[in-house]
Amino acid sequence: MAKKLIMMSVLTLLGIGSAAQSMKKAKAYFKSGNFSQAKNEYLHIIDKQPQNGKALIYLGYILLMQNKLDEAESWLLKASKIKPNFATINNFLAEIYYRRNDFDKAAVYFRAIGREGLALKLARFKNQTPYQVDKQFDEVRIQFIVTNPLPFVKVIINQQYEGNFILDTGAGELILDENFAREAGAEIFGKPEISDFGGGKKATISHGKISSIQLGRFTVKNIPVQLLQLRHIELEGMKIDGVIGTIFLSQFLSTIDYKNGDLVLRNKHTHFPDQLSANALNASLIPFSIAGDHYMLAKGSINDSDTMLFFIDTGLGNTAFTCPASTVKKLKLPLQKNKRSSGQGGGGHYDIYPFHIEKLCLGNICVSNLHGQYGPFPKTLENSFGFKIDGLLSHEFFLNKALTIDFESMKYLISE
Template structure:
């Protein structure tokens, strides 16, 4: 029997992004039904969203024991290990969940995964001539080339970049975009250098499909994002066109948090879905705060998807006379939001898109108010603290 508090059932609370309340509800469910696999699975997922690895492992392991066919919990338990660079522990879970290509890739790592070499921190310039920010990085000792930084990305390369780096595929899978279906190659990069940091033994993907780029200019050589960023205290300083990576030492975390407090930076919760989908709290025209995703590789400032009623609740007026194709969504319509915010960072007259097909609510399992991209953050500095699971945002 499902526990239902005055604000709803645990599943309803979870779907609404009220994770702490949902977790308390699932805890009460387990008090009356100690073998409830769903409650264990949800408590494990909630813990994983905030990098609560010990609780995530405990609850998800119990969920899988009670429901051996629960592939989602197996993948989340694998994710729990991957985020801690314990790739070997993820392999049998991914294989059992039908993720053979990822399993083969991770079991092919022979050294320390994501081994970091270099100083305490590095700072490198961001090129904003593309719609998506660019930095220069090096693969296997080659000359540095242009990479997009995209919070929704793992380390990915073009086919040409992979061939020049001498990469060998250990597995393949299939990818799709609106134009084509293509083969994705899975391998391991011996060395990935960004700024003064070198990362060793890094899982990587490559394919023949074109990476996003404006018409008339060359495509970038690759992309990287949260699977690299969560190994550091990562700041994307838009006003000063800089990417700053700091080692996640206690001293540097303490120093940064003191600096952020003195600067009056807003501190917001940070959640992470499936290794590379960061979320925080956002609002649209006074609707919110609600859970919002942060995708610094998307076009426009905001995308609102999957539920047209979000646009209605937020008082947005999509222009249905100007349909367009965006990503995998077939019917997208532009809007201008008079006001949008992430914490105390507020922008006005924000351009965005709305679509019934765009969004990740089904994949995430909870509702999002929308997706905030780099165009929204262009006046702000944003820092991802995956140790404390906080997102800091300030104007400079």
């Protein structure tokens, strides 16, 4: 009997040790941005330890980043039974319901984690369909006013207020300049939140709602928005009235066509990227994931480096890449400190140090002789999601290309 107990104790200790090693391995995969490998490790751990709350949370988080919302919800609800009222779980569940446009449920969870302004905004959509479009909607093309330094399109807010909006996947929801929003009669909710912007600068964002946005002859109704001071920023003499960000684009099969100067919005339930790639020139499909509400992440490299994880943020004008100090140091990027200049983002001015890029790659697409900047990358972004983001890939990389973003298959279609 004693020998049997000793053997059971040894096996238990071996099991604990094995699980600990698996958790360590899974975390290492996750921190390095190898999410598929991390997911497999967490599944293995849960198979052995179904009540491992940390593994359940990480698995749900990875599935959320892969936009597999039903699976993510299932694992996170299991985790919530083990760790009830745990803020991290509530945050991820809020994000799931928000991405589904299930704003009633999302509001409950955002309120639970203290985001009252956002919760009030989402609750205001009760009995309304967010991002409502005509049932017969198929496709619309909106011509750019200009393409450089960033694409601008003309929009009409609430049926009569005309504005010039930039396209920027570094933004989340539709953003309106604060004064423009008030002129247009946007509803405003709660207290402003502090957010990080280029150069590590901070600014306050408020939550709001508009009745409609019109792009050409196409109208979208019932839209959540954010309010931010923007009109003080001028790009080639043009003031910014607003920003069309990733969350708005995710409601469609969206193409930012830099080559032809168009924004193309398609019904994502009737159009598919495989159909587009069949007719596209030199098309490549590149997988991506999403952290938070809009941080699209994909693998790439710079100057023949090892594979890195990049945030795809198209809103850095006339520039292809920026990165944190750790990437500059690791790759020995040649900053031209004698050519320091000033940049401006949503949070204000910051210093810029340019550098030359010999080659920048996103998946299997590579572009040579591009412009890089050290300075715009927000310091807090590098490790804020629990893994390292090595850089930010932007506007100049996509010139003369069309970037289609498919949030169903979680792939970019990039064509020439």
